[in-house]
Structures are given as structure tokens and as C-alpha cells.
Amino acid sequence: MLKLFIWQVVTGGNLAKEAKNQYRSGKVISAPRGNIYAADGSILAGRKEAWLLYASVPDFKEGPPEIAKKISPILEADYEILKDTLAVKGAVWIPVTHKISSEVKNNIEALDIAGLGFEPEEDRAYPEASAAAQLLGFVGKNAEGEDTGYFGLEGYYNLPLSGRRGYSSTDKDAKGNPILLGDFQEVSALGGVDLMTNIDKTVQLILEKRLKEGIEKYGAKGGSSMVADPTTGAILAMASYPSFDPAQYREYNDSLFKNPAISDTFEPGSVFKVVVMSAALDAGAVEPETICDICTGPFRVDKYSIATWNNKYHPDSTMTEVIVNSDNVGMIFVGQKLGADKLYDYLKKFGFGDSTGIDLQGEAVPALRPKSSWNIVDLATASFGQGVAITGAQLIRAVSAIANGGKLPRLEVVKGKPKLEQIISPQTAAKMTAMMVEAAKNGEAKWTNTRGFSVAGKTGTAQIPIAGHYDTQNTMASFIGFSPANNPKFIMLITLNTPQSSPWASETAAPLWYSIAKDLFPYFNIQPEN
Amino acid sequence: MKKFKNYLLIFVLAVIAAANIFYLIGISAYGAEMSELENEETAISGQIQNYKEQIMNKSSLVEIGKKAEELGFGKPQNVIYVAGESAVVAKLP
Numbered sequence: 001m002l003k004l005f006i007w008q009v010v011t012g013g014n015l016a017k018e019a020k021n022q023y024r025s026g027k028v029i030s031a032p033r034g035n036i037y038a039a040d041g042s043i044l045a046g047r048k049e050a051w052l053l054y055a056s057v058p059d060f061k062e063g064p065p066e067i068a069k070k071i072s073p074i075l076e077a078d079y080e081i082l083k084d085t086l087a088v089k090g091a092v093w094i095p096v097t098h099k100i101s102s103e104v105k106n107n108i109e110a111l112d113i114a115g116l117g118f119e120p121e122e123d124r125a126y127p128e129a130s131a132a133a134q135l136l137g138f139v140g141k142n143a144e145g146e147d148t149g150y151f152g153l154e155g156y157y158n159l160p161l162s163g164r165r166g167y168s169s170t171d172k173d174a175k176g177n178p179i180l181l182g183d184f185q186e187v188s189a190l191g192g193v194d195l196m197t198n199i200d201k202t203v204q205l206i207l208e209k210r211l212k213e214g215i216e217k218y219g220a221k222g223g224s225s226m227v228a229d230p231t232t233g234a235i236l237a238m239a240s241y242p243s244f245d246p247a248q249y250r251e252y253n254d255s256l257f258k259n260p261a262i263s264d265t266f267e268p269g270s271v272f273k274v275v276v277m278s279a280a281l282d283a284g285a286v287e288p289e290t291i292c293d294i295c296t297g298p299f300r301v302d303k304y305s306i307a308t309w310n311n312k313y314h315p316d317s318t319m320t321e322v323i324v325n326s327d328n329v330g331m332i333f334v335g336q337k338l339g340a341d342k343l344y345d346y347l348k349k350f351g352f353g354d355s356t357g358i359d360l361q362g363e364a365v366p367a368l369r370p371k372s373s374w375n376i377v378d379l380a381t382a383s384f385g386q387g388v389a390i391t392g393a394q395l396i397r398a399v400s401a402i403a404n405g406g407k408l409p410r411l412e413v414v415k416g417k418p419k420l421e422q423i424i425s426p427q428t429a430a431k432m433t434a435m436m437v438e439a440a441k442n443g444e445a446k447w448t449n450t451r452g453f454s455v456a457g458k459t460g461t462a463q464i465p466i467a468g469h470y471d472t473q474n475t476m477a478s479f480i481g482f483s484p485a486n487n488p489k490f491i492m493l494i495t496l497n498t499p500q501s502s503p504w505a506s507e508t509a510a511p512l513w514y515s516i517a518k519d520l521f522p523y524f525n526i527q528p529e530n
Numbered sequence: 531m532k533k534f535k536n537y538l539l540i541f542v543l544a545v546i547a548a549a550n551i552f553y554l555i556g557i558s559a560y561g562a563e564m565s566e567l568e569n570e571e572t573a574i575s576g577q578i579q580n581y582k583e584q585i586m587n588k589s590s591l592v593e594i595g596k597k598a599e600e601l602g603f604g605k606p607q608n609v610i611y612v613a614g615e616s617a618v619v620a621k622l623p
Contacts, residue, residue, distance in 0.1 A: 042589050042591075043586045043589070046582070046583070046586045047579065047582070047583075048579075048583055049576060049579045049580055049583060102580070120572065120575075120576060125583065125586060125587075127586050127587050127589070127590035127592075127593070128590055128591060128592050129590075129592055131592060173558070173561060175562070176565070177558075177561040177562045177564070177565040178561050178564055178565060179558075179561055180557050180560055180561050180564065181554075181557055201591050202591070205591055205592070205595070452611075518609075519605075521609075522606075522609050527611060528611050
């Protein structure tokens, strides 16, 4: 009677809790991560079956050293670490390895080791391997050990892709079967949303392949490229090299994870001239036929003498010729006609100093110097693309406005409603486009121009600023262009970092642009003009 | 009469108790069945996931490209554009 009293009254509460722990079972219901689709509906990032290998210590029929010896070769794990993991004192249930493949699971199951079991997990698969790696990002672990997206789309859309985990708790009998009359609670898991992107896999793979070939051919340290639809701002492809495989991200250096097209800032050089010239045309400061009356030789601004890139001068050049010859002195003329205040306002209108709105994690937004701090040297150098830091994404967005009748698009990787803003008049955009067509046909990159096709483009060879001065050896070579000029199907930017075969964009970035465009013309059904 | 009522009550209670026992046994069996169904559902979900994974991998353009190359397909080296008037190469009588 006394014992019964102790069980019922004195220790009753604790015993009831212990009993509840024995028959109550709870588990987290994982939420499947959303897929990322290309524009054609195929998968760029998807779910893959994986398994958690766990050890139930009370069910062991062999010692941890024996088990570790058997499974370490299959898991490709260190024997000592595995043995110590399995022999943790007091542990009953040990998670041994997360996210093992079905093949590894089958091999371990074949060994029939008592006490080892598997629970389904989810892993991320990237069927196109390293293609679009910086654009997609990858899924790693956060501080709590939970799957988390980093960089690119995985990082930007991590929350909606992740969904919400659920939880279920139920009473179970001695055999582990649920007791239907027992207590049952469940909060359902909510799967992550799928993302439908604008990415065109064919264009993406062309870009990846050609960019890699180009970087090797011109001996560049690296490079990046983007193809977009200038009428909507849809990003069709984005590639950088060197790159990484998002499924094996642990094996790569962290520096490869960021996307140079949106994260690296650079001084654009001559490609920027099209933006400054558009601003001057729109403000009525110049017309395509306006004559440059300072283009006779090097031009002195404060204590600096500014020369042309090839030390050749073209007196009485028209503005079209200034663009065709990529004339720095001519651009100083344009800058002076426009004035620092108006130039600043137009740069803001073109989106410089602001985010492009691109839905990728890691976008850099280099600030424009405050309007009040611009002096005559700043105005002069900015006119030909020096002393202004921008990203590739900002540049392709700004030039898209020229290609798109003056409407500035918001860059979008995931399909959405295009957001456009009229920043210059359609007439200005048409004039600038005509100047860019002339630049492509008769500029310094004319030798590489694909005859017959309507292309508006501009080269840019920029010096690289280092520790307060410019690198005298290395350059950043770029080419931006769109085609067909008057009804563009695509706009493409190529940027090569420190090409070795030649420092000039006309001999590196431009021929690479045209070699990619040659593949894109038939794909976009672009016919020659004649 | 009173005795009969007592017997009837005992009988009814016994029937209810027996029904309850059978019901509980039945429910307990359903628990095992439910557990089996849950396992089956997990296995089928795994299979579905596996098929989806196979479709995903087989539709990879990188893989298709490799396969096409193995089969001898190549990309066109020179694209020739034919003008509209020259498109017709033969006319039937």
C-alpha cells in the first residue's frame, strides 16, 4: 500500500512525464525547397533525394570500431572520426552523416549492420552543373544547421524558396505504431515556392562556352557577360569565369561565389560615352552634326592634359564621329556643353548610383559622388568614363534604355511584369542608336563587325584604378551592343579583366562579342539586312 | 421482474464492454495499418522523387549536348542566308 502511495502521489507526476515521453513521439516535417526553372520550363535547380544515416546505439550488435571499419570506405570518411562519433558516451541516437546519396545508402544497407538506419532528407541538384553558378547561388547551412540559400537567386529568394517546416506529434504503442485514439497534433509543412526565371538555357550555355573560350584565347584573368531583352529588362543569360559547381561549393574558394556582373565595380571607360552623349543629345546641348571645336589636339583641364586613346586627332569632328573615333577630347567638349549638374542628373536618371532592382543577392551599388563635389576635372574625366565606378548590371540597364526608345527597364531574373521608365525621348534614343550603329561599322572594332547584321555597339578600354593611381599595364576591356539596332531582340555586355593578348577592347572584348552574336543571330531569328 | 432487469443490465453492460474491447483491438490493428500506409507513402514519395530527379538529369542541356556530340551531331559552322527571291530552288511543271 505504501509503495502504491509513493507511485501514485509522491512520484506520480514524474512517472507520468516519463511514461508520456515513452509513448509520445514528435517529428519535424521538412518543407520541400522550391525549384528554380529556366524560361522553357526545365529545371535549373531542383530537389534530389538524399538520406540521413543514423545510429541507434541500443540496437548495436557489433562495437563502434567494427561498424566504423565497415562503413568508412563507403562514406569516404575518416575511420577514427567515425569511430569516435559512434562511441559517444551516453548517446542513444546519433546522426552519423547527412545527405548521403541513394547509392551510398544501398551499399550500407547491403552490409546489414544492426543499429544503422536512414531517414529521408532533401538535397539540392543543379542539372546544368556549373552553368549559371553565380546566378543561381547555392544551398549551404546556416549557424543552426538548417539549409539556407546563399548568393544569386538561392540567396535572394531564400525565404520563399524555403517554405515553412511543419511538426507532428502522436502517441505510439510499444511497437511504435500510432495509437489512433491517442493525442494527435499536426502543423502541416508549407512547401517553398517555385521560381520561373527568364533564363534561356540555350543562350546561357552559348555564353558560358564562348566566354570561357574567349578568356583563354585572350589570356584574361577572368570575365563576365550578360544577355538581356532590352525591351523588358529580362535577364536571358549571365555568365562569369572562373566559376564553380554549386553542388560542390565546399570545394571552391569563397571569392568565386560572388557574381562579378553585379558585385564588381569598375571604371567603364569608353562604353560610358554612349550614356554621356545620350544625356547631351536629350538635353539639347549637342546634335549628331554638332562640330567639336576643341578636337584639334590634346586638351588641358586644370593641370592635366587629356589625349585621345591613339593620339590621333580629328579636327571639326561631328558628334557621330566623336563616338565612332571614341574621341576623349570630343567627349570633354560634350561634357562641357552639358555641364556637371545636368550630367549628374542624367546619370541618376540612367540608374547610376542606384540599385538596378535585379533580384540577385550581392548586388553592389557604387555611389555617385555628391553633385556639389564635382569639379571641372571630374566632369571632363566622367565624360569619357573615368572616375565613375559602375557595375556591369548598371551599364547594361542604362544602354537598354537607349535600345528601348528611351525607356529604362528594371532588370529581372525571375519572370514578372516589366517595369519601365521613360528617361530620355524616343528621338534621342534613335539618334544615339544611329551613332552606335556607325561606331560598330566604322569604329576601332570595325574589323570584327559581322557584315550585314544590324548591330549598335561600343567598345570600352578602361584603366584599372589601384591605390590612388591607374595601373599602367592592365586594362578592363568591354563591349556592349544590341541587335537588330532598331528592333532589338537582345543586348549583350562582355567584360574581360586584364586581357594579355592585347589591352584593347577592340581586339578582345569586341571580337568575343561578335563570336557570341554569330551564335545568337540564328537563335533569335535575326536576319542580315541585305 | 427486478431480477430480470438486473440480468438485462448486466448483459447490456457486458455487450458494451465486449464491443469496446473488440473496437479497441480493431483500432489498434488500424494503428499498425496506418503505420504501414505511412511507410508505403514514404517509399512511393521516394520513388516519385527519384523519377523526377531522373527526368531533371536527362533533360539537362549539358548532358544532351554531350550525347549529341557522341552521336556525331555538330553545330553548323557556316550559316548561309538565302534571299527571298532565291528561296525557290525548283518549280514543278
